[in-house]
Amino acid sequence: MKVGIDKLHFATSHLYVDMAELAVARQAEPDKYLIGIGQSKMAVIPPSQDAVTLAANAAAPMLTAEDIAAIDLVVVGTESGIDNSKASAIYVAELLGLNRRVRTIEMKEACYAATAGIQLAQDHIRIHPDKKALVIGSDVARYGLNTPGEPTQGGGAVAMLISADPQVLALGTTTSLLSADVMDFWRPLYHTEALVDGKYSSNIYIDYFQDVFKDYLKTTHTRPETMTALVFHLPYTKMGLKALRSALPLVDDDQQKRWLAHFEHARQLNRQVGNLYTGSLYLSLLSQLLTDPQLQPGDQLGLFSYGSGAEGEFYTGELQPDYQLGLDAGLPQRLARRRRVSVAEYETLFNQQLQWQAEDQVVSVADDPHRFVLTGQKAEQRQYLDREA
Structure with a gap:
């Protein structure tokens, strides 16, 4: 039985800042x-959007x-969770009007967590092939204004429906994993922006890719050129x-050229959104497929997932006929x-995010x-609105 990604959909803000303009500023x-970092635009997330609304807007x-x-x-x-407990x-299941007999969980390990969700969902569907699972990676990347990490900000959500006999990508059952306690990127509970050792984090990312990719090839007896x-x-x-x-x-000149050409398509949409x-x-x-x-x-795609702190995983999927x-x-x-917003508008919106405080707040x-939008906070509870309800 094939199990994998049946549908993919993306949501981000309706606003962006031009990276050339930000550089000049x-x-x-x-x-x-x-x-140098390979970005042309950066999504600007207004205070009316957060990880919950982005996720719901991606899935609906x-x-x-x-x-x-x-x-x-x-x-x-x-x-970018909004609660240390709930x-x-x-929230997403409620906004989407899902059946109440549904298991709802949040996963965290930096940028890796959505991949963990996909692996969990695959196992669930193999046991319950008549069911479907919704996995969403949703975040607002914040490093602060005028910081080294600022040009690698952004935000959005990718929603994926995991099912048997998937339309898009049938996922393999073998993966290669690596994790260790690495302080390349972290965000203490008292911080609203991430802390990062940029050069160290870049090196760890590449080290982890090389490790899990080569381990996958070895353990599965796969030739790299088959991808x-x-x-x-x-x-x-x-x-x-x-x-x-x-x-x-690891591959000949012709395969190198093909991989590089495919990569340009795979990064096309990310260049316009950011992190x-x-x-x-x-x-x-999604950019690759679109x-x-x-x-x-029938093409085999290799996927490298990485989350600072650090955890990496490499796995593969086979492209389906009606992808x-x-x-x-x-x-x-x-x-x-x-x-397009000016740098000044972007800075204002960045500072207008809902504050981590007990007082009631209203968001325009x-x-x-x-x-789906965030309208504010009342009695220490976030207030969400479905405009189609």
């Missing part, structure tokens, strides 16, 4: 951002009544390119329709076009 050469458009009836597991991977998945493309977690797109380059010596932590790998996968004309059913039917086909057009949603 930060007295940096534009090419440092455009080429792809779910049919049949899907909703079959879902009995919801996993939200996030490092899972964001419970049509390698898809990476992309906190910024240059990071994935560095990792890919480290694998090129979304747990969803970054899966936005790259924009790469050289893909064919285009399960994709968020309107995504490139939606990204093109976003409104007048300019937010999304179905």
Whole structure:
């Protein structure tokens, strides 16, 4: 029985800041951002959106009544959780109108957690093939204004429906894993922005990729050239390119050129959004599937998931005959329709995020076009609105 990704859909803000403009404001050469980190635009998340609303906005458009009836597991991977106890998945399930006989959990391990959710969901579906699982990677990446990590911010959510006989990608059952206590990136409970040792984190990322990729090849007796493309977690797109380059010596010149060409498609949409932590790998996968004309059913894709702190996993999937039917086909057009904000507007929105305090707060949603929005906080409870309810 095949189990894997049946549908993928993405949501982010309707706003972005131009990276060349941000570079000038930060007295940096534009090419440092455009080429050095490989980003052209960065999603600006307004205070009316958080990990819950982004997740719901990503999932709702792809779910049919049949899907909703079959879902009995919801996993939200996030490092932008809104409560230290209550899972964001419970809010998401309620907003989506899911059956109450559903298991709802939140998973955390930096950018890796959505992959853990997919592995859990696969096992669940193999036991219950008549059911479906909803796995969402949803995050708002924040490092602070005028910090070294600022140009690698962003945000959004990728929703994936996991099922038997999937439309998009049948996932393999063998993976390679690596984890260790590494202080390359962390966020103490008293911090609203992440702390990161940037150069060290970049080195650990590449080390982990090389380890799990080579281990996968060894344990599965797989030749690297049998993989049509390698898809990476992309906190910024240059990071994935560095990792890919480290694998090129394993294949001949023709395969190297093919891998590099496929990678340009895989990072196309991430360049326009920026970092979304747990969803970054899966936005790259969606970008690959939407924009790469050289893909064919039956192609094997290798996926590298990484979460700082640190945990890495490599696994593969086989592209299915009708994979285009399960994709968020309107995504490139939606990204093109976003409104560009000035650096000053971006900074104002960054500072207007809902505060971590007990007092009631009101958030303006007048300019937010999304179905699900955060309207504020009352009696220490976040207030969400479904505009179609």
